Amino acid sequence: MTDLTVDLGNALAAEARPGVSEGALDRLDDRVARAHETITAGMAADGFGYASLGLPERTDPGAIEAAVADLDADHVLTVGIGGSALGAATVSAALGLADRHHTLDNVDPVETRRLLDALPLDRTTVNVVSRSGTTAETLANFLVVREAMDEAGVDWTERTVVTTGAEGPLRTAATEQGLPALSVPEGVPGRFSALSAVGLVPAAVLGGDIEGVVRGGAAGREALLAGGSLFDYPGYAYGAVAYALEQRGATVTAMLPYAESLEPFAEWFAQLWAESLGKDGLGQTPARALGATDQHSQLQLYRGGRHDKLVTLVRPRERADMAVPATDVEGMSYLGDATLGELLDAEFEATEASLAAADQPNIRVELPRVDGPGIGRLLYEMEAACVLAGELLGVETFAQPAVEWGKRAARGLLGGGEFPEAEAVAEKTTRVVGGE
Missing domain, CATH: 3.40.50.10490 (Glucose-6-phosphate isomerase like protein; domain 1)
Structure with missing residues (x-):
């Protein structure tokens, strides 16, 4: 069988x-x-979400491999969160590359410092992934990684690949710095994007069988x-x-x-x-x-x-x-x-x-x-x-309104704009037990 x-x-x-x-x-x-x-x-109409099921016909492994051909590396560090990281981790592990593919998909400062201290940054490709290019966690981690590479004497612009949408801060940075850049597929939510550049770039950098995937x-x-x-x-x-x-x-x-x-x-x-x-x-x-x-x-x-x-x-x-x-x-x-x-x-x-x-x-x-x-x-x-x-x-499979609510609330708390969702934080009911 x-x-x-x-x-x-x-x-x-x-x-x-x-x-x-x-x-x-x-x-x-x-x-x-x-x-x-x-x-x-x-699928036939390439409708939003349904386009996900057409990715195997739209994804060109050769184009992905060509885009990262100059990024010679022993390790890949993916900076992304949710669908911008989990698919890539899944593919890399299945191809036997888990020990060389690392992920910053959280903003825990202790883990971020541990990982950056452990990696040979001069032999690491940074893979930054965000459809919008505005995801706060991803942008913050990217800035931290860039600084770590600068402090290590590594030119981050020579070791970074970006996968993002047609517009946004990451697309702008890629254009200004001449970084290799791939596009997230149109009409495909991040969690359905593993069979695209979103999920395949790290394995491609490390020589994995993305054509087989x-x-x-x-x-x-x-x-x-x-x-x-x-x-x-x-x-x-x-x-x-x-x-x-x-x-x-x-x-x-x-x-x-x-x-x-x-x-x-x-x-x-x-x-x-x-x-x-x-x-x-x-x-x-x-x-x-x-x-x-x-x-x-x-x-x-x-x-x-x-x-x-x-x-x-x-x-x-x-x-x-x-x-x-x-x-x-x-x-x-x-x-x-x-x-x-x-x-x-x-x-x-x-x-x-x-x-x-x-x-x-x-x-x-x-x-x-x-x-x-x-x-x-x-x-x-x-x-x-x-x-x-x-x-x-009978649900809206391809939407994620609760996730977007949380993103707006966090961005408002950080001063990234006026978002009414942030006001809900101050309205929290408290009944604390313990402490002084």
């Missing part, structure tokens, strides 16, 4: 509570077909256009069942990959699902976990807690492996006939069975391997799942 697959068996009503009956799936598929018509029409996304797009049913297309199967389970009380969705190189994917998924679907009192709350590590922490809740969760277990079918050395020590000798990969697979299947035995709904997602095509396909299908879930919920 070479394609991505979604196994819904443990989310059926016969196995889980809440669960979805086969009859309900049949009825839901009629709605999926109508949503598919809306989605494909939006785009090819994997293209395979997902072809499957979507050839499908139209939750019984044909894995992305729709996932999105439809996640929607159906939410309607039945599963208001938490836990993403549990069984590969360390997919841990950033769980973070990317959390933003995608939360920011896209959390509107009008709807949307599942995402949780992030890592197999097998979090079997020793979060699994107790997922198995023994409320029946308000959908757990998604993700694994590659193929991976590099390592043998466990033989030993005669009692209680350990049985491990000597196994490999670490076999142990991880056993942990995966045991967790899946444990959840099913407790009637907790779970879905299995498998990809061929964690590589360029594999991560490209996984990202695309989860984006399609999210878009479908948004259509079924």
Whole structure:
């Protein structure tokens, strides 16, 4: 089996509570077909948001590689936040580049100083990403990085690439300083932009297989256009069942990959699902976990807690492996006939069975391997799942009004303009316990 697959068996009503009956799936598929018509029409018209699902056809890996060809580097430091950073981290990790790709996606001064002190700045490319070019956290970190490079005697203009919109401070800086600059795709919210320059520049600088990533996304797009049913297309199967389970009380969705190189994917998924679907009192709350590590922490809740969760277990079918050395020590000798990969697979299947035995709904997602095509396909299908879930919920999938409210409030507090949202900070109700 070479394609991505979604196994819904443990989310059926016969196995889980809440669960979805086969009859309900049949009825839901009629709605999926109508949503598919809306989605494909939006794709054809390059409509806002729907254009995201056309990125594999619009993204030119060769052009990205050419733009960064002169940025010889051992490390990449991405300065961005949210969708301007999580997709790139996911791609880099899947391509085995996590130890060379670093991210400043917060404004914690302690962590910023630690990272800048640890990096060889003369061998680091700075990758600055912001659609608007006005994101306060990104601009502040960029100014801090520039100063650190100046103090280290490094010409930051020779080591910086910018990905931004057609206008704004970052576009102006790139033009004035002659920096290599790429464009964020039009009509694509940041959290849906991983299969564009937004997500691919760091891997391109470090020599990763970005062509394979785009090819994997293209395979997902072809499957979507050839499908139209939750019984044909894995992305729709996932999105439809996640929607159906939410309607039945599963208001938490836990993403549990069984590969360390997919841990950033769980973070990317959390933003995608939360920011896209959390509107009008709807949307599942995402949780992030890592197999097998979090079997020793979060699994107790997922198995023994409320029946308000959908757990998604993700694994590659193929991976590099390592043998466990033989030993005669009692209680350990049985491990000597196994490999670490076999142990991880056993942990995966045991967790899946444990959840099913407790009637907790779970879905299995498998990809061929964690590589360029594999991560490209996984990202695309989860984006399609999210878009479908948004259509079924009837929410504005591609908007993020709560995020914009917070941005305006913060900017007003910092003196970046007059924003009424900033006044809400002074109106906070306090009832302090402790202190002097």
